[in-house]
Amino acid sequence: MKLQYSAKVLEHFKNPRNVGEIEDPDGKAVEGSPACGDMVELTLKVDEKTKKITDIKFRSYGCASNIATGSIITELAKGKTIEEAKNISWKTASEELGGLPAIKAHCSVLAVSSLREAIRNYEEKHGIVEKAEPTTEDVVKSRLRHVMNPLTGLDVIRTNLILDIKIEEVEDKKVITVSIDLPPDHQFANNLQEEIKEKLEHRYDVKEVIVKFNQ
Amino acid sequence: MNNKLIYLDNSATTRLDERVLEAMTPYYFDTYAVATSEFAYTLGIISREGLDEARTKILNKLGGASEELVFTSGATESSNLAIKGVVKAKQKEGNHIIISKIEDFPVLNSAKALERDGLKVTYLDVNKEGTIDLEQLKESITKETILISIQHANQEIGTTQDIKSIAEIAHDKKITFHTDATHTFTRLPIDVSKIPVDLVTISSHTINGPRGIGALYIRKDTPIKKHMDGGFQEFNMRAGVENIPGAVGFAKAIELVTKEENDKIKNMRDTLIQKILKEIPDTDLNGHPTNRTPQNANITFHFVEGESITLHLDMNGIAASTGSACFSRSLEASHVILGIGGDHEQAHGSLRFTFSRFNEMHEVDTVVEVLTDIIKRLRVISPLRKK
Secondary structure (H helix, E strand, O other): OOOOOOHHHHHHHHOOOOEOOOOOOOEEEEEEEHHHOEEEEEEEEEOOOOOEEEEEEEEEEOOHHHHHHHHHHHHHHOOOEHHHHHOOOHHHHHHHOOOOOHHHHHHHHHHHHHHHHHHHHHHHHOOOOHHHOOOOHHHHHHHHOOOEOOOOOOEOOOOOOEEEEEEEEEOOEEEEEEEEOOOOOOOOHHHHHHHHHHHHOOOOOEEEEEEEEOO | OOOOOEEOEOOOOOOOOHHHHHHHOHHHHOOOOOOOOOOOOHHHHHHHHHHHHHHHHHHHHHOOOOOEEEEEOOHHHHHHHHHHHHHHHOOOOOOEEEEEOOOOHHHHHHHHHHHHOOOEEEEEOEOOOOOEOHHHHHHHOOOOEEEEEOOOEOOOOOEEOOHHHHHHHHHHOOOEEEEEOOOOEOOEOOOOOOOOOOEEEEEOHHHOOOOOOEEEEEOOOOOOOOOOOOOOHHHHOOOOOOOHHHHHHHHHHHHHOOHHHHHHHHHHHHHHHHHHHHHOOOEEEOOOOOOEOOOEEEEEEOOOOHHHHHHHHHHOOEEOEEOOOOOOOOOOOOHHHHHOOOOHHHHHOEEEEEOOOOOOHHHHHHHHHHHHHHHHHHHHOOOOOOO
């Protein structure tokens, strides 16, 4: 075997399982961005009584390790309760796949975090964890760590692309204003705006998310 | 499908031609001495004649028979010698050089290394077809400018530059001009008797010649200092025992490139571009439609990532390269695609196909057929695909 990938990675890459998008999903997450070269979208259905994942689908724009990891984690998560599924880690995925190249860790981690984020998205929408954790600046920051800075491929918090986060209370709900260090006509402005809104707008106590660009 | 590999990464390197090896072999087994002076022993004199003959053949091809040609270990060394050697020789005259932002790594990183030591470097923009703006070049020239280095053609997108006009601009201002002709030499004409270019980087392994041999053409009286210390070989410009078998192989490789071959390569390349753009939706040609090297096709397949495409191609016995970050060792997206104003998605989804004499037209049909299926499959799983 001359390639860096294991036979199982290549098999999942060639024939990925659970590909697609569930309509009207209970939980959804998009991790990564076209700019960083890897992106995973994951949707799932959860049985309200048993809390088991009854259906799960993913789509990937990325390299072989990204596609194979998306395939294996959806296979592992299907039929598990959301608590069990939360324990599926990069290590679990890597072991199942017979090893992933270290240099490709970033690409495959994205697929794993898309599963966790989709579960969190489900929990937040259904108020399972949400009431205990109102949307504070720290929460906003932690969510924005999942948004990539398209100029560097690293997240927008770490790369100081976010200039300011403002949270205002309006009728018991919150309006969040995120200021970004990019001009509004930048090629990635729309992408970023959408991604930021997607990470925050669904939260129970959020009324609106406003993304501001540099003038 | 037959099991023969379809190799379309000929701008990375090529398969050696047997006739080249045949020309080289005596210089390993019979005439294996170093090149000696005419007053030394016979074997060394014969070696020297072999080396000189190779040099003359290459100079003739460049149109500069009476000028200087220094053999090096390849294009990387040639461009290092040109950039660093001229900057060193002219350091009292000025502190500024001009290159384009899509130069290949030997020029780009030589400039960056000198920049860290205090040299001022202008990186010229290119338009979306990869062409520099001659007006911007003229405006960038200052009293400090000592060197301009603009490639003859690009390594990834194949776009050629108007080096005649660039050379004349440089010549008028008495600025030394270097061009990296690695991807054009023997494929497109370059004649130093007609173009006032001072230094030309050329390489052997991209034209079915041996690896580890290249050359730098140096016009007489060009200010340049050697950057490697040692013996007095190669007019005291490049120390080290001469690679005579390599030089002889290089000259033979040049001799073997014919107009018919270049026409055949161009024809296959044109067919590949036409078929892909026609048969696979959401594809774009990168680079200039006509001002490009005959062997190069570079195409972006939108909504999919290049490493996944090349891996699928490899499973089907086809070798090509991509500008995707995942494919590269540095994990950086192609500076060339970003340089022509492309976004990361355009770089990640770009594929380069480069031809040589060992390709055949039927391979083009196979590649298009296989690609159509791969792209379809990858788009099914892509979240970026249009709904």
